[in-house]
Amino acid sequence: MSRHRFTAALVAASAVAATAAPVAASTPPARGELLSARHLRTMTAAQARAWLASDGFDARSVRYGVDTYRLVYRTVDTRGRATTASGLLVLPRNGDHRLRTVSYTHGTMSYKPDAPSTSKDVWGQGSAVTYGAAGFATVAPDYLGLGEGPGVHPWKDVPSETTASVDMLRAARHFVPRKGRSLDRRVLVTGFSQGASSALGLARALQGGADPWFRLGAVAPISGGYDFRGAELPALLAGKLDPKLSVAYTSYLLTSWNRIHGGLYRTPGEVFRKPYAGRVEKYFDGTTPGQVMLKGLPGSLDKLLTRRGFALLRHPSGTFAAALRTDASVCGWTPRVPVRLYKIDKDEQAVTLNTDHCAADLRGRGVRVPVIDVGDTRYGGSRHLGSNVAGTAQVVRWFSGLGRS
Incomplete structure (x- = not known):
């Protein structure tokens, strides 16, 4: 967006x-x-x-x-x-x-x-x-x-x-x-x-x-x-999507799914670089206007993610991989009504x-x-x-x- x-x-x-x-x-x-x-x-x-x-x-x-x-x-x-x-x-x-x-x-x-x-x-x-x-x-x-x-x-x-x-x-x-x-x-x-x-x-x-x-x-x-695993994350990592919004979506995904599923990181600093590690969860707790959030985040994934953060996206495993499978399952059923x-x-x-x-x-x-x-x-x-x-x-x-x- x-x-x-x-x-x-x-x-x-x-x-x-x-x-x-x-x-x-x-x-x-x-x-x-x-x-x-x-x-x-x-x-x-x-x-x-x-x-x-x-x-x-x-x-x-x-x-x-x-x-x-x-x-x-x-x-x-x-x-x-x-x-x-x-x-x-x-x-x-x-x-x-x-x-x-x-x-x-x-x-x-x-x-x-x-x-x-x-x-x-x-x-x-x-x-x-x-x-x-x-x-x-x-x-x-x-x-x-x-x-x-x-x-x-x-x-x-x-x-x-x-x-x-x-x-x-x-x-x-x-x-x-x-x-x-x-x-x-x-x-x-x-x-x-x-x-x-x-x-x-x-x-x-x-x-x-x-x-x-x-x-x-x-x-x-x-x-x-x-x-996300088969289409969105590869495009995001390859730089094919809007870079600033890729940063925002990545931040939202990791903070949200760590809260829901656990196991992505113990502290934000494991996957987010400084100074963003200290503020990124606050940006997505519902109280930060979007313009403030976007201004506070970097313009590229290289400035946002640590080596471990990139590895998590490139090679999902454990709870993250399981959550991605659940997310992708929305197309894995057989509708009996008109679909477009x-x-x-x-x-x-x-x-x-x-x-x-x-x-x-x-x-x-x-x-x-x-x-x-x-x-x-x-x-x-x-x-x-x-x-x-x-x-x-x-x-x-x-x-x-x-x-x-």
Whole structure:
């Protein structure tokens, strides 16, 4: 992503704990239980068109005004312990009582307030509003540790992104009857960048019966980093991706996965050079704005990583290798619904080979997978971010053409 948008695609908060704080309860709380719902804003169709267009989003699919809400709900953390999370719900201002349902999972961000339900800019909510204004009830989870969720965000952890997404759907289903409406049980699943893997994780879970009500309807992820070991890390180490953002992604990956899985390092100085070893974990604890983080990190991996840090990336082993296998497994299943993969050529952040490998995995399982190039689109100078804008415009048209359940 472009440097000025890392936090928008990679929320002010006080110091947060190193892991999501458990919710005290005498009996196990119900996952997806709605704890609070706050109305954020109302836009007419004309206002939604102008708002989206002000930041380069395609507003041609806008048919209705929207209401947006922040939901806070119960879920579980990376260790299965009770915690809470937040997310954005967008409802169209139309006459439909039963609303077709879209789940949109967002791209990488490291600063708590940048999450969809707490974002103040168009980027953070633009895709969700696009789907909502086209007539869909749109659910956009913040994931763990972002928005109003406690703790530190476990970046690139598909299992927790999946549980947070399933539970956000449940919370939305609890909420919409208050507005005299209901959600279609078939979910159309999409997401961008980090959220592309999250979308595949959610789709796999829904098809597998993770929720007794919701069913999978279709899947359309955009520009995912699906294969870090086989595609992303080799491109990053070869200098084929944006160097500054490669530094940011590497820092985020190592600090996050060491926190989640352990075994990557005992002290930051083992893998990060001075002076970055003393500050890098703070940059990704949710309290540091992205511009501050980017300014504080070096411009190249040579200045960031120690010899051991490079060896870890070049020859993954142990818990790191196991985590990479889990991350790549999002393409190792057999969808029984329509699937499309969206990409952009010459992606400077999520190398396009990620999508090629994912498509090959799915086709190897007998799944017909059209791979759609979104075209030469940029956002803030970034092709990667541009693929979200262009991909959202294309996915909403595809979803709109699919029949109801």
